[in-house]
Amino acid sequence: QSVLTQPPSASGTPGQRVTISCSGSSSNIGSDTVNWYQQLPGTAPQLLISDNNQRPSGVPDRFSGSKSGTSASLAISGLLSEDEADYYCATWDASLNGFVFGTGSKVTVL
Amino acid sequence: EVQLVESGGGLVQPGGSLRLSCAASGFTFSNYWMSWVRQAPGKGLEWVANIKGDGSEKYYVDSVKGRFTISRDNAKKSLSLQMNNLRAEDTAVYYCARGVIGDCWGQGALVTVSS
Numbered sequence: 654q655s656v657l658t659q660p661p662s663a664s665g666t667p668g669q670r671v672t673i674s675c676s677g678s679s680s681n682i683g684s685d686t687v688n689w690y691q692q693l694p695g696t697a698p699q700l701l702i703s704d705n706n707q708r709p710s711g712v713p714d715r716f717s718g719s720k721s722g723t724s725a726s727l728a729i730s731g732l733l734s735e736d737e738a739d740y741y742c743a744t745w746d747a748s749l750n751g752f753v754f755g756t757g758s759k760v761t762v763l
Numbered sequence: 764e765v766q767l768v769e770s771g772g773g774l775v776q777p778g779g780s781l782r783l784s785c786a787a788s789g790f791t792f793s794n795y796w797m798s799w800v801r802q803a804p805g806k807g808l809e810w811v812a813n814i815k816g817d818g819s820e821k822y823y824v825d826s827v828k829g830r831f832t833i834s835r836d837n838a839k840k841s842l843s844l845q846m847n848n849l850r851a852e853d854t855a856v857y858y859c860a861r862g863v864i865g866d867c868w869g870q871g872a873l874v875t876v877s878s
Binding site: 655688690692697698699700703709739741743745749750751752753754755756757 | 798800807808809810813822823824825858863864865866867868869870871
């Protein structure tokens with residue numbers, strides 16, 4: 654089981670704001686930056702947020718990330734139907750000496 | 764344009780071996796860490812291994828240590844994952860990704876371990 658815990662699901666209507674949490678510990682989120690990935694149905698994951706809050710080129714500014722202590726969050730504002738996807742947080746874990754992904758959260762647009 | 768293309772997936776019996784390859788293009792391959800990440804059917808993402816640009820450092824998830832070996836050929840811009848003593852729980856789509864954090868991913872290669 655993953656050392657990073659996310660809620661299994663989140664949902665909202667078009668235009669709403671949705672937030673996904675990612676809870677870790679001092680050996681992972683507490684000591685390194687957090688990245689977020691979006692996986693659209695049937696496709697490979699793609700990097701959405703790096704270094705806690707940096708958007709790679711091409712990622713809309715509706716997506717934002719934050720980190721505080723041993724937790725991180727991804728926010729999607731102005732929700733669109735195309736945002737329906739699975740979202741994963743990830744970071745390096747110093748105790749495991751490996752990269753760890755969160756349990757994943759499925760976002761549904763109602 | 765950055766491209767990563769995996770190959771080598773397939774059906775293998777428990778205890779068997781398989782070698783995955785990832786062909787990279789569109790960037791200076793030797794400058795980047797490279798990673799393998801897998802996803803079992805209907806499950807989440809699991810990091811498998813990564814390797815430094817010059818091949819001098821390698822890290823593995825505990826469940827594959829001693830069975831999987833990550834390697835690279837910078838001259839050929841190629842990343843490999845040698846998988847030995849495969850188990851049913853290794854069944855997954857295996858993705859090649861650029862960097863430690865995976866800022867670019869391939870389309871994946873399906874590995875099925877079954878008798």
